[in-house]
Amino acid sequence: NIAMAVAPKVGVKPRLLFAQLVQEGGDGSQPVDRIDNNFGGMTWSPNCGYPKGTARPKAEGGNYRHYKNDSEFATDWAKTLKADFARTGKPRSIQDYVNKAKSQSYMQSNDLTNYANGMKYGYSLWKGKSSLSSAAKVADSADSDTGEDCDDTSSGSFSGSGSILKEARHWLGKFNYDASRTADAHWKHPDDSDTTDCSGFVWFVLKRTGYAVTPQVWSTPFMESDAKGAHKYLKRISAKNAKKGDLIIVNVGSGSGPLGHTAFLAENYHGNNTKVIEMGGNGNKVNEQTIAYSFTSLLPNGRVTFAEPKKVSSKK
Structure with a gap:
């Protein structure tokens, strides 16, 4: 109308x-x-x-x-x-x-x-x-x-220049863990009580800070596949080069549901005591914990991938 x-x-x-x-x-x-x-x-x-x-x-x-x-x-x-x-x-x-x-x-x-x-x-x-x-x-x-x-108004769109960790930390203690992912649907104007899951939270933060993401929310199997192959959104990096703001993805088997988890590195990687910011892994809110704590059930048999988010190019 x-x-x-x-x-x-x-x-x-x-x-x-x-x-x-x-x-x-x-x-x-x-x-x-x-x-x-x-x-x-x-x-x-x-x-x-x-x-x-x-x-x-x-x-x-x-x-x-x-x-x-x-x-x-x-x-x-x-x-x-x-x-x-x-x-x-x-x-x-x-x-x-x-x-x-x-x-x-x-x-x-x-x-x-x-x-x-x-x-x-x-x-x-x-x-x-x-x-x-x-x-x-x-x-x-x-x-x-x-x-x-x-005429000085903006549309509510984001500048695309924000810090990944600053954005991730802003949501600590907020949102509720659920695959309905209403926070992602409302990514411009989310409510603290909205829902998302681990991969949805990563998508949400990257979307709000101007990084390349899929049109629809992704999953940890897709994240792993893209980082290792297409590199359209994520680029696989070695553990020694993984720094704060980069991603850790751990998948077992298909990586679907409880067989996969992902989070942002809150500090440069230095082993399983490295802190991460995540949705899930340690409760039903966005939280900060260590890799050892949050990925404990996946690490023994999981495929560990570190990935660097790709910035959206402004070139036509």
Whole structure:
């Protein structure tokens, strides 16, 4: 409904707009979506004309904008996009959309490849239908208002320059261990009570700090295979070269379920007393422990792989 309403205001195909909403807000179940009707991660600023909404993650600071309903969000979003595309020209493809949004600082992330992949996923979900409910009528002011008073906002995307360990430690004592992985689905705006598992937590932290990850959450068998073979996301390294922020992956047999575990090295590797930050292994929350403690049942017969995460390239 929002995409169909905003499209004629900004001169962009509704399917492209829908794709960005999916990339930014997922399925709309995140707190900022539900509480603030803010599906684009629009950030509050003193001169934007909207009240403060829920707090942004500590790593980002500030607050999101609060909209009283879908239509109010659609109006503001249309103003912002109209101003951005007036400067850059209308986007004609997903990659063109991402490049133009980046050039206007709509998003701060340098993770353009994954952003485009997220939009491609949203693009594939488009049904081309609308019930024309509350979001369908966007205020006429969007036609003339440039939106420049709110032009300093970001989309809720991440800078891609953060420290892996700083991000991992931020979540110590948070989340609940469960394979439903709601924290990964809400990776931009997670709640402390969200869920994830060991490989999901690694994916989550790398995603938030601008490292290469799969479009969907991976598993320890995939992590091991990629590190040893394709090197698309992880590069296998020797134990002596494993440093803080790198990964340890231990798999037995298939590595599925309890037969595999993974964690971040919290310090340069120096044997099984090296500390790690993990989800699981030592309880149901994100925690810090030693390799010996957390991998004790897997080490005797497990395949130990150390891997270095790969930074997303900004080259086209």
